Amino acid sequence: xxxxxxxxxxxxxxxxxxxxxxxxxxxxxxxxxxxxxxxxxxxxxxxxxxxxxxxxxxxxxxxxxxxxxxxxxxxxxxxxxxxxxxxxxxxxxxxxxxxxxxxxxxxxxxxxxxxxxxxxxxxxxxxxxxxxxxxxxxxxxxxxxxxxxxxxxx
Numbered sequence: 235x236x237x238x239x240x241x242x243x244x245x246x247x248x249x250x251x252x253x254x255x256x257x258x259x260x261x262x263x264x265x266x267x268x269x270x271x272x273x274x275x276x277x278x279x280x281x282x283x284x285x286x287x288x289x290x291x292x293x294x295x296x297x298x299x300x301x302x303x304x305x306x307x308x309x310x311x312x313x314x315x316x317x318x319x320x321x322x323x324x325x326x327x328x329x330x331x332x333x334x335x336x337x338x339x340x341x342x343x344x345x346x347x348x349x350x351x352x353x354x355x356x357x358x359x360x361x362x363x364x365x366x367x368x369x370x371x372x373x374x375x376x377x378x379x380x381x382x383x384x385x386x387x388x
Contacts, residue, residue, distance in 0.1 A: 236331070239267075252279055254280070266280075295327035299323040
């Protein structure tokens with residue numbers, strides 16, 4: 235299993251349930267997603283669980299699988315789905331875990347900053363359009379020619 239870092243999408247809810255401890259947590263700007271060996275997303279991981287040693291992390295996943303098995307007994311109409319999910323978590327808990335490094339966190343933050351900067355620049359450029367004739371943004375300055383004529387006359 236591996237934890238990948240992804241940017242929180244605007245459609246993502248403000249709170250998520252951790253796949254490891256089943257606690258509700260506020261969704262940060264960078265999501266930590268647990269993937270199994272088949273590259274299937276198992277769920278979000280809270281910041282507290284990211285700090286766990288691998289053996290404790292795996293044990294908590296097994297605890298979640300056991301919780302799902304108990305739930306499947308109590309909710310017969312969801313028996314198959316809960317049992318299948320419990321098996322997925324048990325299988326995932328047997329895999330070695332790969333945590334994101336400090337560099338992964340840094341590059342993800344940098345990637346998000348770059349995307350946000352591009353979006354801001356595009357919005358700024360769109361809002362800075364001038365109504366004067368003859369001015370093209372590709373001319374390399376912020377003012378259109380009609381605004382510069384008073385400076386050129388001196």
